[in-house]
Amino acid sequence: MSLATLMYHDVVSGGRWDESGFAGSAAAHYKLDAANFHAHLDALLAAGVAFAEPDAVAAGGREGCLLTFDDGGASASAVGKIMSRRGVRGCFFITTSRIGTPGFVGARDLLELRRDGHLIGSHSHTHPANIARLDARALHEEWRRSVDILEQLLGEPVHAASVPGGFMSPSVRSAAEAAGIRTLFTSEPTTRAWHTGSCAILGRYALLRESAPGTAVALAAGGGARLRQWAAWNVKKPLKRWAGPVYRFTRAQWLHGRLSSHRDPTAAPRE
Ligand SMILES: [Zn+2]
Numbered sequence: 001m002s003l004a005t006l007m008y009h010d011v012v013s014g015g016r017w018d019e020s021g022f023a024g025s026a027a028a029h030y031k032l033d034a035a036n037f038h039a040h041l042d043a044l045l046a047a048g049v050a051f052a053e054p055d056a057v058a059a060g061g062r063e064g065c066l067l068t069f070d071d072g073g074a075s076a077s078a079v080g081k082i083m084s085r086r087g088v089r090g091c092f093f094i095t096t097s098r099i100g101t102p103g104f105v106g107a108r109d110l111l112e113l114r115r116d117g118h119l120i121g122s123h124s125h126t127h128p129a130n131i132a133r134l135d136a137r138a139l140h141e142e143w144r145r146s147v148d149i150l151e152q153l154l155g156e157p158v159h160a161a162s163v164p165g166g167f168m169s170p171s172v173r174s175a176a177e178a179a180g181i182r183t184l185f186t187s188e189p190t191t192r193a194w195h196t197g198s199c200a201i202l203g204r205y206a207l208l209r210e211s212a213p214g215t216a217v218a219l220a221a222g223g224g225a226r227l228r229q230w231a232a233w234n235v236k237k238p239l240k241r242w243a244g245p246v247y248r249f250t251r252a253q254w255l256h257g258r259l260s261s262h263r264d265p266t267a268a269p270r271e
Pocket of ligand 1: 070123164
């Protein structure tokens, strides 16, 4: 048995992609339609997937399937309620500079999510375009401010975080650790956990707008779906690292063309 962590972002209805979380077509690629998200939960429950308790994972537990949600978009509140009704608890990673701004969760939402047993963690303070490029002082500020805000708001220590954009580096990790983070989620699609210093690094499998419920089940269950995502991620990794801005620009352009041209007939078949 191992821990398989799934990475979601916002969940929106009626094609209103910019209603929750960060705006734009690149961000929309990571958002699920509400009906699709409901179907993901139904499929995971029907398949008998054992869900991990977020607090247990933060305490070192490494079993089951953990659902995480990045960015802190306003939809987190509804997502938390849907999950609670089904007895599932998740992790919500919050971009703290956005708390209470249009499209993002407010302080009361976060208190309710926590009261319902979900775990609240940091997703940096401002969600920089590439956090790995910040100098040590700016990095420290991103994590420290974010953790301080959440701790004051929740009235308890905050020890979990996810790396914005998946831009992981040794300095991103050490700054997070210095800010008190003990469990840091990346976007590397793996079930393998690393421990460096006092911080555990955990990978996650991404669920995208076009991901079918069966993909979530396959990723939770292991096997081929995980390997395919891992292989694709490793092909992209050098591109992302060495040509970051160009890669993001090209990707944004490509996604924009893709979203505005309805459905790309050359797109890969759904899993
Ligand atoms: Zn993010």
